[in-house]
């Protein structure tokens with residue numbers, strides 16, 4: 001499971017410092033973690049060439065920045081589509097990062113679709129002490145073998161009640177406030193949400209956008225073409241039914257990193 005360590009230039013951390021989670025204070029008990037939405041996209045807003053496949057987009061410098069972000073958050077969340085497509089490691093591979101600065105991988109898997117096994121990357125890394133054991137948030141009890149694998153490395157399975165029938169077409173199986181509150185209850189003070197397309201598009205829905213504190217997007221100089229996994233949230237209309245922008249970022253900074261540019265901002269309307 002050994003992949004080459006990444007090198008991160010410390011001065012790059014000053015550029016993104018304003019978007020980082022605040023230091024947790026022992027006296028405050030926020031109802032939700034500081035939430036950072038972060039992903040890598042092509043010029044045509046694609047995360048991957050096709051559903052179910054992984055497409056490398058970040059260059060070495062922006063990839064190292066993503067790994068630095070991982071070390072600055074207590075957890076990293078993905079949807080089960082990404083877990084299945086990528087078998088991701090979800091650890092921080094910057095040389096010398098101690099286990100206490102590794103993020104907790106969290107997989108949203110309401111229907112228990114992730115075929116997690118002893119050979120899954122996150123499980124192997126947890127066993128080798130190079131990452132934390134995964135947490136799975138699901139709506140149904142997992143098969144005993146899967147639960148055993150998760151628990152054998154110190155991970156946890158959270159079975160939450162399925163919600164009532166969806167009111168809106170874009171309603172997600174588990175509401176985002178519920179997910180964030182659950183993680184907060186279990187000590188997660190900062191959460192990095194990496195994807196994939198479904199997860200990002202539902203978080204960018206006008207109903208959920210206010211839950212996002214920071215947005216950090218790597219834009220790679222490539223077009224992937226139609227039929228990819230696209231970031232494109234539900235459209236929004238005003239009270240007269242006229243289409244209006246879903247949201248615009250404020251406090252924007254563009255950070256060039258190698259051939260990529262990293263866009264940092266905060267969704268408008270946040271304090």
Ligand SMILES: NC(=O)C1=CN([C@@H]2O[C@H](COP(=O)(O)OP(=O)(O)OC[C@H]3O[C@@H](n4cnc5c(N)ncnc54)[C@H](OP(=O)(O)O)[C@@H]3O)[C@@H](O)[C@H]2O)C=CC1
Pocket residue numbers: 038039040041046047048050051052053054055057078079080081082083085086108109110111112113172173174175176194195196197198199200202229
């Ligand atoms: N370039 C980048 O930075 C990244 C790229 N990717 C790419 O994205 C692709 C995967 O994206 P996609 O296929 O859209 O899958 P996702 O990773 O977004 O997972 C989607 C699934 O997660 C579950 N889910 C999502 N939201 C919720 C919620 N609120 N409550 C409960 N369950 C939820 C659902 O599972 P169910 O269907 O069982 O209900 C849903 O179908 C891959 O190709 C991957 O490589 C992924 C991350 C980052």
Ligand SMILES: Nc1nc(O)c(N)c(N[C@@H]2O[C@H](COP(=O)(O)O)[C@@H](O)[C@H]2O)n1
Pocket residue numbers: 039040054055056057058062063066078082083086087088089090091194195218
């Ligand atoms: N930052 C970034 N750049 C890309 O080009 C990507 N394809 C991704 N994908 C995300 O990173 C996960 C893979 O992580 P590991 O290297 O295996 O730890 C993948 O699952 C996506 O969440 N990210």
